[in-house]
Amino acid sequence: MPRTLFEKIWDTHIVKTIDNGPSVLYIDRHFIHEVTSPQAFTGLNQRGIRVLRPQQTIATADHNVPTLNQHLPIKEELSRLQVEALKKNCAEHGIELYGLGHPFQGIVHVIGPELGITQPGMTIVCGDSHTSTHGAFGSIAFGIGTSEVEMVFASQCLLQNKPKLMRITIDGSLQKGVVSKDIVLHILSVITASGATGYAVEFAGSAIRALSMEARMTICNMSIEMGGRCGLIAPDEITFNYIKGRTFAPQGEAWDKEMARWQTLYSDADAVFDKEVFIKGEDIEPMITYGTNPGMGIGISQLIPTTETVNEQDKSGLARSLAYMGLEAGTSIRGQKIDYVFIGSCTNSRIEDLRMVASFVKGKKKAADVEVWIVPGSKQVEAQAIAEGIDKIFEEAGFQLRQPGCSACLGMNEDKIPAGKYCISTSNRNFEGRQGAGARTLLASPLTAAAAAVTGVVTDVRELMLNNN
Amino acid sequence: MPKALSTIQSCFVPIKIENIDTDQIIPARFLKATTKEGFGKNLFRDWRYENDDEAKPKADFPLNQPTYRGEILVAGKNFGCGSSREHAAWAILDYGFRVVVSSFFADIFRNNALNNGVLPVQVSDTFLQKIFMQDASATLTVDLAAQTIAIDTTGETESFDINPYKKTCLLNGYDDIDYLLSIKEEIQQFESLQN
Numbered sequence: 088m089p090r091t092l093f094e095k096i097w098d099t100h101i102v103k104t105i106d107n108g109p110s111v112l113y114i115d116r117h118f119i120h121e122v123t124s125p126q127a128f129t130g131l132n133q134r135g136i137r138v139l140r141p142q143q144t145i146a147t148a149d150h151n152v153p154t155l156n157q158h159l160p161i162k163e164e165l166s167r168l169q170v171e172a173l174k175k176n177c178a179e180h181g182i183e184l185y186g187l188g189h190p191f192q193g194i195v196h197v198i199g200p201e202l203g204i205t206q207p208g209m210t211i212v213c214g215d216s217h218t219s220t221h222g223a224f225g226s227i228a229f230g231i232g233t234s235e236v237e238m239v240f241a242s243q244c245l246l247q248n249k250p251k252l253m254r255i256t257i258d259g260s261l262q263k264g265v266v267s268k269d270i271v272l273h274i275l276s277v278i279t280a281s282g283a284t285g286y287a288v289e290f291a292g293s294a295i296r297a298l299s300m301e302a303r304m305t306i307c308n309m310s311i312e313m314g315g316r317c318g319l320i321a322p323d324e325i326t327f328n329y330i331k332g333r334t335f336a337p338q339g340e341a342w343d344k345e346m347a348r349w350q351t352l353y354s355d356a357d358a359v360f361d362k363e364v365f366i367k368g369e370d371i372e373p374m375i376t377y378g379t380n381p382g383m384g385i386g387i388s389q390l391i392p393t394t395e396t397v398n399e400q401d402k403s404g405l406a407r408s409l410a411y412m413g414l415e416a417g418t419s420i421r422g423q424k425i426d427y428v429f430i431g432s433c434t435n436s437r438i439e440d441l442r443m444v445a446s447f448v449k450g451k452k453k454a455a456d457v458e459v460w461i462v463p464g465s466k467q468v469e470a471q472a473i474a475e476g477i478d479k480i481f482e483e484a485g486f487q488l489r490q491p492g493c494s495a496c497l498g499m500n501e502d503k504i505p506a507g508k509y510c511i512s513t514s515n516r517n518f519e520g521r522q523g524a525g526a527r528t529l530l531a532s533p534l535t536a537a538a539a540a541v542t543g544v545v546t547d548v549r550e551l552m553l554n555n556n
Numbered sequence: 557m558p559k560a561l562s563t564i565q566s567c568f569v570p571i572k573i574e575n576i577d578t579d580q581i582i583p584a585r586f587l588k589a590t591t592k593e594g595f596g597k598n599l600f601r602d603w604r605y606e607n608d609d610e611a612k613p614k615a616d617f618p619l620n621q622p623t624y625r626g627e628i629l630v631a632g633k634n635f636g637c638g639s640s641r642e643h644a645a646w647a648i649l650d651y652g653f654r655v656v657v658s659s660f661f662a663d664i665f666r667n668n669a670l671n672n673g674v675l676p677v678q679v680s681d682t683f684l685q686k687i688f689m690q691d692a693s694a695t696l697t698v699d700l701a702a703q704t705i706a707i708d709t710t711g712e713t714e715s716f717d718i719n720p721y722k723k724t725c726l727l728n729g730y731d732d733i734d735y736l737l738s739i740k741e742e743i744q745q746f747e748s749l750q751n
C-alpha cells in the first residue's frame with residue numbers, strides 16, 4: 088500500500104496500540120530546556136524513578152538567558168534559579184547539558200540540527216511548540232507539554248493519536264527579495280492560524296526542493312503557527328549533505344547504513360493525504376503581518392484588510408487586533424514607523440540568515456532612531472559570524488550583535504520591546520504582549536527586517552534591491 | 557496525578573474572544589517557577605489588569621466581573637493556540653476551572669488540559685453562541701460519562717467527542733505515566749528489535 092512520509096516514520100515507531108485508544112509512540116530524541124522541564128523532573132523524583140534513556144536526551148539553556156555579558160551570573164533571580172535547576176537536574180539524571188558557556192549552547196531548535204543530532208526518520212520531541220523545526224530533515228518532530236516531558240523521561244514513549252495528513256505543495260520560482268520566511272507567512276495568510284490544526288503537514292513541491300536546509304527549517308518551524316501537529320519535508324541530497332560531517336552525524340559504515348534507510352523516506356507517488364493545498368511560488372511577495380496572530384499577514388504591496396476583505400477566521404478579531412497594533416484597516420502598511428528591529432529566534436537566527444542580512448546592509452547604516460538587535464541562534468552561529476567578519480559589517484551599520492538565546496522572541500529575559508513600540512521581528516509570533524507587555528510585533532523575513540532597519544519604516548525590500556543593481 | 561472528574565454543574569465565565577493563545581492565558585514572564593502551583597493568580601494577567609497593576613483591574617474583563625463565576629470557562633474558537641506551555645493548563649486549573657468549552661481547541665493545549673484533569677469540551681459554533689447568549693445566572697451541566705453538555709435553563713444539549721482512553725483516565729484520575737510504566741518490558745523489547 089502506498090504510504091506518506093509521515094506514515095513510514097510513524098509505523099516504525101509504534102510500540103503498540105491500545106484498543107480504542109492512542110498508540111504508544113517511541114521517541115528517538117528528546118530535547119529539553121530550562122522552562123518546561125523543572126516540573127517534569129520534580130514529578131519523576133516524586134515517583135522515585137529515573138530518566139530511562141538519558142543518552143537520548145539533550146539539554147540546553149536558551150529561553151531565560153541574557154544576551155549580553157553571558158559570562159556574568161544571571162541577574163534576574165528567577166531566571167537564574169531556573170537555569171540552575173536545569174543544571175542540577177541534568178547532573179542528577181546523567182543528561183548532557185549544553186548550558187551557558189558551552190560552545191554548543193544555543194536555541195534548542197538551532198543546536199539540534201547544527202550538531203547533527205536531528206536526523207531523517209527520527210521521532211523527536213521537546214517541551215516547546217517549535218520542535219516542528221526538526222521536521223525539515225524528514226522526521227516526526229513535535230512540541231509537548233510538561234506532563235509529556237515527564238512521560239518521555241519515564242518511558243521514552245508518548246501516547247499519541249495519529250494525526251490527519253495534509254500536503255502543501257509550492258511549485259515554481261520565487262520573486263527576487265522573497266525568501267523562505269515569506270513562503271511560510273504566505274501559507275499562513277492563505278490557510279490561517281488554525282488551518283492545519285489536527286494535521287501533520289508535509290511541505291512539497293519544486294519551490295521547497297530548491298531551498299537550503301536552513302530555509303526549510305524556517306518553514307517547518309512555523310507549521311505550529313498553522314496549528315499543525317508537526318511539519319515535515321522529505322530528505323534529499325541537500326539534507327544528506329547538510330548532515331554529513333556534523334559532530335553527532337553517523338560516520339563510516341553507520342553512515343552508509345543510515346543513508347540506505349533515509350533514501351526510502353518520501354511519500355509514495357500515489358499516497359493519499361486527507362487534505363491538499365497548492366500554492367504558486369510566483370504569487371508570493373515579501374510578507375509582513377499587521378495583526379496579532381501569524382495568519383494575519385499580507386504581501387507588502389497590499390493594503391491592511393478591512394472586515395469585508397479579511398478571511399472568515401480573523402473577521403471577528405480584526406478590530407481588536409488593529410486597535411492593539413495601532414494600525415488602520417484599508418491603509419498601506421509601507422511607511423509605518425519602526426522603533427526596534429529584532430533578527431533572531433529559532434525561525435531566523437542561523438548563519439544563512441545573518442549572511443543574508445549582512446550582504447544586504449553592507450555599506451549601509453541603520454536609521455537614526457531605530458534600535459537593531461541581532462541575536463544569533465547559537466554559540467556556533469555566533470563564532471561563524473565572527474569568523475566571516477559579519478560582526479564588523481553589523482557594527483558599521485550600527486546593529487548590535489548580541490549573544491545567543493531566545494531573547495526578544497518571547498521577552499523572558501531583559502530583551503523586551505516597550506509598550507506601544509513597533510518591532511519588526513524575524514521571530515514567529517506576533518501575539519499581544521509576546522515581545523513585552525503592549526509591544527507591537529510585525530513579523531517579516533530577515534531581508535524585510537533589514538530593509539526597515541535601514542529606512543526606519545516598513546519598506547518593500549525589492550525597491551532597495553533594484554536600486555542596488 | 558489529576559483529580560477524577562465526572563459530572564460538573566456550574567455557572568460559567570464567558571470570554572467571547574477567538575484565537576486566545578497561551579501567551580494571553582499565562583504571559584511568558586510568569587513561566588519562571590519550578591513548581592505547578594500558584595499560576596492561577598496570573599491567569600489572563602494582561603487582560604485582567606491595567607499596566608500589570610493588581611490594584612487596577614480592568615472592569616470589563618469577565619474574570620473581574622463578580623456576576624461571572626463557576627468552574628467552567630467558555631471561550632471563542634481556536635482556544636489555546638501558540639506556545640506549548642503547560643503552565644496555561646495549570647493556570648486554568650489553579651484558578652478553579654475544571655472544564656473549558658470552545659468550538660475549537662489547539663492540539664497541544666487539548667492534550668495538556670487532559671493531562672491535568674481539565675476537560676476540553678468542543679461544541680458546535682451554534683451551541684457556543686447559544687451559551688454566550690445566556691445571562692450570568694445560567695448554569696451548564698457537563699456529563700463526562702454521557703459525553704454531553706447541557707444549558708440547564710433552556711434544556712438544550714449537545715454531545716461532545718473525547719478519546720475513549722482519555723475518558724477512562726479522566727473518570728478515574730489515572731495518568732499516562734502509570735500506563736507507560738506498566739509496559740516497560742514491551743518498550744525494552746521494542747528497543748532491542750531496533751538495533
Ligand code: SF4
Binds near residue numbers: 194215432497515
Ligand atoms: S526562539 Fe522563540 S519560538 Fe524559538 S524556542 Fe525560543 S522562545 Fe520559542
